Amino acid sequence: MSKVVLHIGTHKTATTTIQDMFWANSELLEQHGLIYPRLLEKQTGHHGLVINWEKMPKMFRLPDGDLGTLKALTDRYADQDVTLFLSSEEFSRDRCLVDAAKLREVLDPFDEIEVICVLRPQWQFLQSVYVEVSRGRCPPRPAKVVEQAIETSLYEGLWVDYNRLLERLEGAFAPEEITLMPFDTCRHHPGGIVGAFLAHLGVDLTADQLQVVNEGASNVSPMSLASFAASIIAEPKYAPLWLVNKTAHALRQEYGAGVKPCLFTRAEFHRLKTHFDASNQTLAQHPVAQRSGFALEPFSPQGVTLFREDISIAYWVRMARFGFEAPLNASEKTGKIPPAGPEQGK
Structure with missing residues (x-):
């Protein structure tokens, strides 16, 4: 067959x-x-x-x-x-x-x-x-991402x-x-x-x-808030990889090697949760979903250690000290992030 x-x-x-x-x-x-x-x-x-x-x-x-x-x-x-x-x-x-x-x-x-x-x-x-x-x-800024997703069902x-x-x-x-x-x-x-x-x-x-x-694990994404921070710095151009690596390195130094960031603020997260938890419940009742017992769990921030509004002035100061010139180090250009070093954590 x-x-x-x-x-x-x-x-x-x-x-x-x-x-x-x-x-x-x-x-x-x-x-x-x-x-x-x-x-x-x-x-x-x-x-x-x-x-x-x-x-x-x-x-x-x-x-x-x-x-x-x-x-x-x-x-x-x-x-x-x-x-x-x-x-x-x-x-x-x-x-x-x-x-x-x-x-x-x-x-x-x-x-x-x-x-x-x-x-x-x-x-x-x-x-x-x-x-x-x-x-x-x-x-677009994350707030616009939330607005578009809720209003149009597309992003x-x-x-x-x-x-x-x-x-x-x-x-x-x-x-x-x-x-x-x-x-x-x-x-x-x-x-x-x-x-x-x-x-x-x-x-x-x-x-x-x-x-x-x-x-x-192919095409693994960088940390969401590292991409956000790099994009803010690079606007109106897009952030090159070396800059994303720097913002990610700074996040680990400022908030610890195990930082688990969320792109959204708590209020944005709650707004997405309210809207899409309801639509996911509807999906779970569809015959296609019920045939295999498919269901998405309600949104939970469990595991998230850093929301967007938690980014502190100290983080941006740390980034400013790093400098924003393209590196000469080829490994940094290609995405290999150096260890956080002795300053890891606050």
Whole structure:
């Protein structure tokens, strides 16, 4: 029996880790019945398969295009007793879901279709996307991020109200073809999120049997408040990596090596909690969620040690002493943060 699994993210749920690990271990996975196509030499995700992605970066473009490649994969594997696993978080973008029905039509020859969507609490999702945005341009202030997410259910074209995302998916896929998975549960699975996916896909392998890539954690985001501080300093330009490294180093020195920051103020966090806890309760009652017992826990600040309003004048003074000139040290440019040293903590 043939099956195709479409892993659509969402963004910032260890998608790159899954893609890197599956790409590097594609031959081993194939021996166990899971096909992870290596479509491009240096791109481990299948972003080029997203239909009609406007302004698709050239590095993602496939020689046979999106539909041509999808049809070729279908022709090759739809009559084989294998599972074809396709992964791109870009499939979950609002602008890309408009062609979900066409995507479903191309994949129809498979005996079984499954769409997997991993979700995390919205406050974590928003701050992670904020950090990702800040890598290439100056992001909006966090208060505006909160306002946009609540008023439009979107941030950067990504659904923050997951009920709306599910509505879009149901326009093309049957409810029984859609699987929701909680990010926190997946990452605490034996073997982490890779282990969780191997188990869900029925692959007779454990994560520790795979070749490890990037120490098992790809595209790890910097600390949210380090990106915020660097962005404030760099406005109206975006903050370069060396500056983010400095702000992160200063955070650890000022607040301790184990600092766990939150991008938002307590008031913003509470506003997000009030709004999205309610929408997540609605999602938990949906048949798609109830089929697998999916539910997101209510927002909790447990573990957070530093909210945005807690950043003190002393921290900014420390940053001023560091100076804001680009470093000569190549390791600092590439993201290796030096140890905090004897001044660690206050």
